[in-house]
Amino acid sequence: FLGAGGGNDIQWCFSQVKGAVDDDVAEADIISTVEFNHSGELLATGDKGGRVVIFQQEQENKTQSHSRGEYNVYSTFQSHEPEFDYLKSLEIEEKINKIRWLPQKNAAQFLLSTNDKTIKLWKISERDKRPEGYNLKEEDGRYRDPTTVTTLRVPVFRPMDLMVEASPRRIFANAHTYHINSISINSDYETYLSADDLRINLWHLEITDRSFNIVDIKPANMEELTEVITAAEFHPNSCSTFVYSSSKGTIRLCDMRASALCDRHSKLFEEPEDPSNRSFFSEIISSISDVKFSHSGRYMMTRDYLSVKIWDLNMENRPVETYQVHEYLRSKLCSLYENDCIFDKFECCWNGSDRQVEFLSLIVMTGSYNNFFRMFDRNTKRDITLEASRENNKPRTVLKPRKVCASGKRKKDEISVDSLDFNKKILHTAWHPKENIIAVATTNNLYIFQDKMN
C-alpha cells in the first residue's frame, strides 16, 4: 500500500538519468514538460528546442525481479519549429509547454503537444514488417515494365527492423492570441481544452478549423487587466466539468452545460488571505502555477510558489490540506523577486494508483530549488526532501533525505538557504500511473527513480 505509514513508506532509489552530462546546458535541451502515458510504458519529454523524446519501458525481465524495466529511447521527433509572427514582429517559441497522451485505442499511440500558439496531435506507430513481392514494382520501388510481368503473386509481409514513426495527424492552430499554458483531454476522449493567459478553447480532436471559446477573461480595456489564467484541467470523470486557476490564487470550476461561454463559474475556490502574512509579494506567491485533479475527481491539488494545497470540491472557502514546500524562502521573497525566481512555475503531481487500491490519491510530489523535490504523504503527514543529482548514481541505492537549514546552527548534512542553487530548479515531475516510478526533470536531465523492491 502506497506510503500507508509505518514501515510501508516508499524508499526511493536512483534508477536512470537521461541527458547530457556537462554543466554547460544548451538552451534547446532544457526540458519543459514530462508526461507518462496511460499505461506507464511510455514516458515523453518536451524541450525548449521543440523536440519530443519518448522513452519506452523494457518489458519486465522475469528473472530480474529486483528491478523494473528500464526506460530507453523509443522515438525522437521535432514537434514544433520556431515561427515568426509577421504581424507583430515577434518570434513564436518552439518550446513545448505541455504534452498530454491520449488513451490507447489501437496499435498506435497518440499524444497532443503544444507550444505557445499551436497544438499538434502526433501519431506514434511502429513498423516491424514490410510487404515484399509486389507485382508492378521492384523491391527498390521502381516500376517494372508491364510487359515483363508474366505471373501474378500475392505480396507478403516480411519482418524488418523496428521503426518508430511519428507523424502529425492534426494541427490545431490560430486559436490563441496569448500563450498556451495548458491542454487537457476530456474524459469523453473526443474533445480537449487548451488554455492561454486569457482564454480557454474547446476542440474536437477530429476538427482543426474550429474551436469553441468557453472562457474569456479578457477585459474590454486591457488597462483593466489584473488577473490571468494560469492552468486548466478537465475533471477526470465528468465530461462537462473543468477547472481553471488564476494568478490571484483562485480556482474556478465551470460546467459547460450551464452556458456556452463559461464566464460565470459554478464554484470559486479561494482561501482568504492571512492578514498577518501580508506583504507586497502576497499576490505573486499566491499565483497558482499548476492544478491537478485527484484520480477520483473528488479533490484537486494546486501549487503556488511556496505551497501545495489540496481542495475538496465540495468546499470552496479553504483548502482541506496545505503543505509547505519551502517555507524558508518566505523571508527571501525580495531577492527572489529581484532575480525573477518568484515567477517560476512549479508543477505538482499525484502518486499513481496502486495495484491493490485503485484511484487513491495519497501522495503529492512537487519540485523545488537546488534540484530538490518534495513528497507529502497525506495519511501520515510525513514529508521528505530528495535530490536529483548524479552523485546518487548507483542503481538501487536508496536516496538520502535532504534537509534545508532555515536559520540557526546548521547541522551536518544540512544545507543552508543561502547555499541553495536557484539555477537548479525542478519544475516538472511525473509519477507512473500504476507503479512507484517517478520521472524528475532537472534543467536538462531526466531522472528516473523507483521504489526499492524487496
Next chain:
Amino acid sequence: MFMRGLKRKCFDGEEDIEGTLAGIKAIPSYNLQRQSLLDMSLVKLQLCHMLVEPNLCRSVLIANTVRQIQEEMTQDGTWQMINTQSTGQASLDRLVSTDILCRSSRDQAEGKHGPAYGTFNKDFESDQAQDSSETMSTASAVQAPRNLQSNVWEMESPQENKGNFQKSLDQIFETLENKSPNTVEDLFSEVDNSYYDLDTMLTGMMSNTKMGHCDSLETFSSPANTASNSNCKSDLNDLDHIVEILVES
C-alpha cells in the same frame, strides 16, 4: 543566490547617514525599501517591453505590485522621496536591501521606523529649483520646493496620481497587446528616441511627464515635458551614477 537581475547594493544606513543626519542611525526604513521595490518593479516592467514577447502573467503580477505600492504610498500620504545621502556622494543605492518588505505586516508595524527623512543634497535642490517651475505648471497646488519630490506627488491629487499611474500602466498593457511592431517605440513615443540605450531610456523615462508612474523615479529631474528633456539630461549628469546603479550598466 542571485543569478540575474539587477545587482543591488545593500544599503548600510549607519555609515552613510551618520555624516549628514547627525545622530539618526537607521537601517533602511520601510519607506526606503518600499521605494526600492517600486523602482525595481518599474524597471522590470520596462525591461519586459524590450523582450520579444513578454510573459503576460509576470507582467500583470509586477504591475499589480506597483499598483499596490502606489496605493499604499498614496494612502499613508507619507510619500517622500528617499534620499539619504551625504553631499558629495552620489545618492547611491536606492535599491536597498528590502528585507523588511519580506516580513509580515505585523512585524513591520513593530519594526517600522518613523517617516522617512526627505532631505536632498544641495545639488539636487538646485536642479529641482530650476525645474520646479515647470512642475508647478502642471499642478493645482503649489508648495515649497524643499521636498520637491513629495510635492510632485502631493500636488496631484491621489485621484490624479492614480490617473497618471493608470495611464502609464495602460500604455504598458497596450504594448503587451503588441498592437504594432514598434511597441516599445509607441510606449516611449513622447520620450527622446535614444531609448535603445538603456541608460538614456531610463533617463528619458525619468523626465517624461506622461509617464506618471515615473514620478517616483524623478528624484533627480522634474516631470517636465519632453521639450525640456535635453535640459534635464544635462542636469542629470551628476546623476548618471544612479542610473548606472539602477541598470547595472
